[in-house]
Amino acid sequence: MVATPIAVSGKSAAVQSSARPIPGDAGVWVFITADICAFALFFLLFTIGRVQQPALYDHSRQALDPNLGLLNTLILLTSSWFMVRAVQAAREGDRRRIGLNLMLAMVVGAGFAVVKVFEYGEKFAAGITMLTNEFFTYYFVFTGIHFLHFLIGMGALAVCLAKSSKSELDARYVTWIEATGTYWHMVDLLWIVLFPMLYLLRAA
Amino acid sequence: MNGLLRFTPVRAWMVLVGLTLLSWALTERSGAARLATTAVVVIAAIKVRLVVAHFMELDPGHLPWRRVFDAWVVAVAAIILGGYWLT
Numbered sequence: 001m002v003a004t005p006i007a008v009s010g011k012s013a014a015v016q017s018s019a020r021p022i023p024g025d026a027g028v029w030v031f032i033t034a035d036i037c038a039f040a041l042f043f044l045l046f047t048i049g050r051v052q053q054p055a056l057y058d059h060s061r062q063a064l065d066p067n068l069g070l071l072n073t074l075i076l077l078t079s080s081w082f083m084v085r086a087v088q089a090a091r092e093g094d095r096r097r098i099g100l101n102l103m104l105a106m107v108v109g110a111g112f113a114v115v116k117v118f119e120y121g122e123k124f125a126a127g128i129t130m131l132t133n134e135f136f137t138y139y140f141v142f143t144g145i146h147f148l149h150f151l152i153g154m155g156a157l158a159v160c161l162a163k164s165s166k167s168e169l170d171a172r173y174v175t176w177i178e179a180t181g182t183y184w185h186m187v188d189l190l191w192i193v194l195f196p197m198l199y200l201l202r203a204a
Numbered sequence: 205m206n207g208l209l210r211f212t213p214v215r216a217w218m219v220l221v222g223l224t225l226l227s228w229a230l231t232e233r234s235g236a237a238r239l240a241t242t243a244v245v246v247i248a249a250i251k252v253r254l255v256v257a258h259f260m261e262l263d264p265g266h267l268p269w270r271r272v273f274d275a276w277v278v279a280v281a282a283i284i285l286g287g288y289w290l291t
Contacts, residue, residue, distance in 0.1 A: 047287030054291035081217040185259040204238040
C-alpha cells in the first residue's frame with residue numbers, strides 16, 4: 001500500500017518533467033543561443049591568439065589574480081541558486097519567498113560587481129590597460145561585455161523584484177521570472193568558461 | 205547522468221561549488237600542469253552542463269535546445285583544449 005503512491009507519484013513526476021514546457025519563452029532561448037554563440041567566437045579568437053603567442057599569453061595571465069576569479073565564480077553560482085529558488089516560489093505563488101530569494105540573488109550578485117571593479121582598479125593601478133597587449137585587449141573586452149550582461153541581468157532582477165510586490169503572480173509573471181532566471185544563469189554559465197580560459201590555462 | 209538529473213537545486217549548487225573548488229585545487233597544487241589544466245577545462249564543461257540541466261531546467265524532453273547547448277559546450281571545450289594542446 002505504501003509503495004503504490006510513491007510509484008504513482010514518481011511516474012507522474014517523470015511524465016510532468018518530460019512534458020514540461022521550456023522555462024520562460026522560446027524568444028529568450030533564441031536570444032541566449034545567439035549570445036553564447038557570439039561568446040564561442042570570442043573563445044575561438046582568444047585561442048587562436050594564444051596558439052600564436054603562447055609565452056605572451058601565459059606571462060600576461062600570471063598578472064591576473066585567480067583568487068578573485070574563483071570568488072566571482074562562487075558568487076555567481078550562489079546567486080544563480082537563489083534565482084532558482086525565486087522561480088520555484090513564483091510557480092507556487094509565494095510572494096514572500098520570491099522577494100526574499102530575489103533580494104538574496106541581487107545582494108550576493110552585487111559582490112561580483114564589487115570584485116570586478118576592484119580587479120579592474122588593481123590592473124589600472126599597475127599600468128595594465130586594454131592597450132597593454134593582445135591578451136589584455138581580449139581580457140578587458142570579454143570581461144567587459146560579460147559585465148554588461150551582468151548589469152542587464154541585475155536590472156532584470158530588480159524589475160522582477162518590483163513586480164513581485166505589485167503585480168498579480170499570474171502565468172505572465174511566472175514566464176517573466178523564468179525568462180529572467182534563464183538569462184541570469186547564462187551570465188553564470190559564460191563566467192564558468194571565461195574564468196578557466198583567462199585565468200587558469202597554465203603553460204606546460 | 206539520470207541520477208544527476210534528479211538533483212535538487214541545492215544539491216546541484218553543492219556539486220557546482222565542489223567542482224569549482226576541485227578545479228581550484230588542481231591548478232594551484234598540481235605539478236602536472238598540462239594534465240591538471242586539461243582537467244580544469246573538462247570540469248568547466250561539466251559545470252556548464254549542470255547549470256543548463258538544473259538551473260536553466262533544460263530537461264532531456266526539451267530535445268532541440270538541449271542538443272544546441274550540448275553541442276555548444278563540446279565545441280567550446282574542444283576549441284580551448286585543442287588550442288591549449290597545440291602550444
